[in-house]
Amino acid sequence: MVKFMHEGIEEQEGNLQEEELEFALAALDDSLPEVENPLQEINLGIEEDPRPTFISTLLEELVKNEIIALLHDFKDCFAWHYHEMPGLDRGLVEHKLPIKEGYLPVKQVRRRMSMET
Structure with a gap:
């Protein structure tokens, strides 16, 4: 159990509101969710x-x-390597991060997503 103090509506009166919250530490919550649709590898x-490509194991056998x-x-319609795509503009497949000279990229904090969504 952890107690947090935060400034709420009562801040105008000079009071701080206290809440008790139960939570799992983020460092301990690194388990991966169960896969809802297991995949079968097809070579x-x-x-x-x-x-390799993958298909659902939940499909009917037929x-x-x-x-x-x-x-x-x-299978000849798929490309697994870049050299199998002649004439493809590299600008379509390469990621570039244009940063002005003299500036550093903005580093944002990591955002954790809820495991329930």
Whole structure:
């Protein structure tokens, strides 16, 4: 149990409001949530040049087999390496952070997301 003091509406009267909150320490809350949709790895390449992709294990067996067959039929439509995409402008695939000379990038604090959302 941790007590926090914060300034609330009563601040105008010179009082501080006290609250007791229960919480898990952020350092102890590093567990990953259970995966809701487990994935199955499908290799569309060969052993020397693997080309992994993933499909849901929750699919019906008939649908899963049809998707796997479709992926194998159209595996030449996917690119796993940059050299497989000739003519593609690098500006579309490269991330750049334009910072004016003489300035430092703004460093923001890490924001933790709720595990429930």
